[in-house]
Amino acid sequence: MANVAFIGLGTMGLVMARNIIEGGHQVTGYDTDADAVANHVANGGSEASSPANAADGAEIIITMLPVGEVVKRVLFDASGVVEAAGVGSLVIDMSTINPVETDEIRDGLASKEVRMIDAPVGRTSEQAKTGNLLIMAGGNAADIEEARPVFECMGDTVVDCGGPGMGGRMKIINNLMSTVLNALTAEVLTLAESSGLDRNLAIEVMCGTAAGLGHMSTTYPAKVLKNDISPAFMIDLAKKDLGIAINLSETLGVPLALAGMAEAVYAQAQDEGRGAQDWTALYEMLRQKYVL
Ligand code: NAD
Numbered sequence: 435m436a437n438v439a440f441i442g443l444g445t446m447g448l449v450m451a452r453n454i455i456e457g458g459h460q461v462t463g464y465d466t467d468a469d470a471v472a473n474h475v476a477n478g479g480s481e482a483s484s485p486a487n488a489a490d491g492a493e494i495i496i497t498m499l500p501v502g503e504v505v506k507r508v509l510f511d512a513s514g515v516v517e518a519a520g521v522g523s524l525v526i527d528m529s530t531i532n533p534v535e536t537d538e539i540r541d542g543l544a545s546k547e548v549r550m551i552d553a554p555v556g557r558t559s560e561q562a563k564t565g566n567l568l569i570m571a572g573g574n575a576a577d578i579e580e581a582r583p584v585f586e587c588m589g590d591t592v593v594d595c596g597g598p599g600m601g602g603r604m605k606i607i608n609n610l611m612s613t614v615l616n617a618l619t620a621e622v623l624t625l626a627e628s629s630g631l632d633r634n635l636a637i638e639v640m641c642g643t644a645a646g647l648g649h650m651s652t653t654y655p656a657k658v659l660k661n662d663i664s665p666a667f668m669i670d671l672a673k674k675d676l677g678i679a680i681n682l683s684e685t686l687g688v689p690l691a692l693a694g695m696a697e698a699v700y701a702q703a704q705d706e707g708r709g710a711q712d713w714t715a716l717y718e719m720l721r722q723k724y725v726l
Contacts, residue, residue, distance in 0.1 A: 435459050436584060439488035439495040440479070441508055441515070442529070443470040445559045447498035450528070450588045452477040453565045457587035464488040484513035494584055495519060497527045502535035510542060521547040526581055528569075530554045530609070533602035536572075540598055551577050552598070554605035555589065566590045570608070572601030614692070621690050625679070628686045649714070658714035669716070670709040673700035 436459050440451040443465040455461050455478045463474035464482040471481050482488035485508045489495045495515055499505050505527055509515045515525065525543055527536065527550065540550045551573030561567050567589035571578045578585075578594050585592045595604045622645075626636035640646035644653050657666055676697050683690045703709070703719050711718075 436494055437492045438462070438584060439464070439482070439485075439492035439515075440474075440498070441465070441485050441488055441496065442498035442500075442504075443467070443474045444498065444500075446528075446555070446562045447496075448473055448477070449559070449563045450496075450498060450567075451479055453562075454584055454587045455479055457583070459584065459587070462488045462492065485509070485515045486513045486518040489515040489523070490518040492519070493523060494581060495523060495525045496584075497525065497529055499529045501529070502531035502539075505529055505531060506535070506539060506542075509539060516543065516546045516548065519546070519548050523548055524577060524581060525550045526553050526584075527551075528553050528555055530605055531602065533599050533606060536602040537599050549574075549577055550598070551581055552601040553581075553585070554601055556605070556608060562588070569593065570595050570601040570604040572597060572599050572603070574598070618692050621692060625683055625686070625688050625690065628688050629682065653712075653714050654717070657712045658717050663711045663715040663718055665710060665712045667713050668709065669700060669703050669711055669713050672713040673697065673704065673709075676700060 438454055438459050438461045440447060440454070440461050441464045443451060443463050448470060451461050451463055451474055461479040462482045463471055463479045464485055464487070465471050465474070475481050497505050497508060499508060507514065509525065519525070525548055527539065533552070536552045540552070543550045551571055553569050553571045555562070556568035556570060557566065565588055568591040569585050569589040570593050571581070571585070572595045575594060578592070582592060593604070595601045623633060623636065627633050637646070653666070657663060676693060680690060680693050680697065683693065699716055703711070703716055706719060708715050708719060
């Protein structure tokens with residue numbers, strides 16, 4: 435059983451703290467919202483008067499706060515965690531924040547001999563309630579192992595993302611994909627309905643192609659990830675189809691913000707002589723410019 439401090443008892447934090455309590459640990463909670471603290475106490479937790487008070491005697495100090503600025507205040511301001519955190523204690527920031535701030539926070543804690551894991555979570559408050567979050571952990575492998583029993587109260591999947599700061603980076607990359615796909619999904623279904631298609635039929639069709647299955651599980655492993663950019667579906671043809679969709683949307687008066695931006699990426703590939711390559715070669719083009 436561990437002594438855990440939990441700071442930030444909002445939509446996510448309250449139920450995550452409850453699941454740690456149900457896992458048999460002692461959880462001292464702190465939040466600026468008195469109702470949140472009262473709910474935590476009703477769940478069997480105890481109450482702290484400040485972040486420092488919560489951290490006093492805790493082996494693990496978890497933060498689940500809105501933004502990096504608040505995480506910094508809670509840790510480093512007067513009555514903050516570092517005033518009372520014991521040497522060698524472990525801070526786990528599970529908030530979604532800018533990874534550059536994560537690096538600054540980790541350095542600030544290290545100067546006080548406090549360890550840190552960045553461990554933001556995937557999925558939503560529904561999975562937070564049931565203890566089925568996906569936890570993206572960045573830190574030393576031994577620290578992640580030490581935290582694992584507490585992580586397993588909150589999530590069913592704990593991924594060691596490969597070192598300090600990598601949990602936060604993984605989370606932001608993951609959310610870039612899911613947030614842009616959400617906007618694209620909204621545009622695509624709007625265009626489908628305004629074209630006269632039945633929405634459920636359109637969803638069923640797209641769930642059977644790369645449109646709905648996703649490129650990472652279909653076209654990428656089949657082609658570019660194997661360094662094969664011979665055309666299964668040519669960039670020239672993909673761009674032609676994208677152009678027709680943009681034309682259709684203009685005819686219907688349904689503007690597509692994302693399609694025009696994607697068209698520019700295909701045009702760039704054509705300009706670089708890649709028109710006859712597989713459409714997944716867009717990735718090779720960008721990777722050669724910015725990674726290799
Ligand atoms: P929330 O706004 O519901 O909860 C944040 C809590 O922090 C609130 O209870 C607030 O009172 C408290 N707080 C604010 N300032 C404070 C301070 N100075 N000291 C102590 N407590 C303070 O937000 P949430 O939905 O629980 O999200 C928390 C983090 O988790 C965010 O970074 C969010 O991006 C991330 N996240 C949320 C979800 C989701 O589905 N809601 C999913 C994954 C990740």
